[in-house]
Amino acid sequence: MSAKESTRVEYGKTLAQLGAENPQIVVLDADLSGSTQTHHFAKIFKDRFFNVGIAEQDLMGTAAGLALGGKIPFASTFAMFATGRAWEQIRQTIAYGNLNVKIVASHGGVTVGEDGGSHQAVEDLALMRILPNMVVLAPADGPETRAMTRWAAAYHGPVYMRTGRLAVPVIYGNGYVFELGRGSLLREGGDVTLMGIGIMVQACLDAAAGLAQEGIEARVASLGCLKPLDWELVVDSAQRTGAVVTAEEHMVTGGLGSAVSEILGEHCPTPLQRIGLRDTFGMSGKPEDLLKHYGLTADDIKQAAYTVMARKASHLASPVMDRQAPSLAGR
């Protein structure tokens, strides 16, 4: 992949296009319009852009009021402050009231880099996924960001979308159309399924390419729509491959790994390995160093694939009753 685009930049540019197409769209920011990229919209539509200053709680409440008044507000700030600082405002007003507010938060994950753990949201997807009425999205690349932003503007209801700071490889074609509750099958394979969200989709593709050189055929599913999750794609992939790896630039609790575990645990128990942060905060450093440190690389996904395939093999080799026997005997 040569072309790279940043999801936050593609969000900002798409928002500016949408502003020209739909006069009901308004945009709010909390003193981070350069970083979140809402400045593209702000420059053109001055009367429809509201900076509330460094006040994320007020940001969410004001957006809620604008939605109540018939507008389509997009509220942006860093993912940490949107979902952390203003979680209760989002819960009490936007989600509980089922209001037409789009929260698009940038700087998700550890690839924020040098700013460190205070600014790296690694729990935002969990905080939003737990809310009734909320749709939760995390695009993998530029085209998916553009499609999701356009979809969110047309959809009536609360939406959370996470964008990232870095430029990332382009995966999807420009004709990509986003559909609520649908993931994408990016690669077929029968040995293991790699399920990714956000920047980890590319890492899954890279891991699959590496595995292919070793004769392992990995299926790759992109699950940028975390809520509602593509239940059918998850279960079908698990049934076809019998081994699943999830990968997210987020805690393994509450995000994609949790969501997939929940579905598989209830409907299709399958050996699963989760790639993500494990009970830890982020830290300062170069994004690539941080991805390595937290085990978020294509190589980590490959290792997880080996592990989960070994578990699949042992499951197939030993029927359920045999596996239970030793523990019963040991009592």
Added chain:
Amino acid sequence: MLDDEKADKEITAIPDHRLLKETARQVRLDIVEMLFRASSGHLGGSLSAADILVALFFGEMRAHAGDPCWIDRDRFILSKGHGAPAYYAVLVRLGYFPREELLTLRQFGSILQGHPDSGCTPGVEIPTGSLGQGLSIANGLALAARLNGHASRIYALLGDGEVQEGQIWEAAMTAAHYGLDNLVGILDRNRLQIDGHTAEVMSIEPLADKWKAFGWHTLEVDGHDIPQLLAAFTACKEVKGRPSMIIAHTVKGKGVSIFEGQKKYHGTAPNPEEYQQAVKELGG
């Protein structure tokens, strides 16, 4: 209120002070009845806000006969969401739901939740109850009305203890920064919060000076004097380029001697004896 003969006409209330006073008395009776039946709820802050709500809804706010969702209507946000019983007693008189619903307050399956929920109750604009959030919402409505070119005025009722929430002052800055002269805040200054007097729990004075310093046109009225409240609403319309805050001095539990000024009745329903006395004092 939703008079068929006035269908398709904007209703501009012609305030009759005696009628409004009588309505406020009936609203208070309803509040006492609802809370007694529910055996729970916020008595003191509902009674303190009764005159404010009656003056606002029946003496000031523009509605549209036959169309409660009229886009250009005046809007109200009950930021002090625990005052829900007073709000419901007003909404029922505007025809939003049948009167018998009042007696289901806080019960399983009721359209009248313990705190306002727009998903359940016709006439409620947005869920409130977690304090400190309503003024930001009102700001958003005021900005939307301005963008839409609507003449709507936006009203938000705040509790006095509520201004201890930091978000109120974020919203205070935003409203002044954007010059929201279609926004009126009303502060129910009943001087009590759950744990005691506001002066003891967390001082909020000098209250009027704070709002003035934040750039708001600030008035002080007797929150139980309906002509004073109506005059204040009218005066706020003359103010251009900045929001208005009406500090309404009230008595918590107003209208029933045993409830007045007693912190105990912030979130307590009357027992049978208290209920009997309240009904008697309110002339029910």
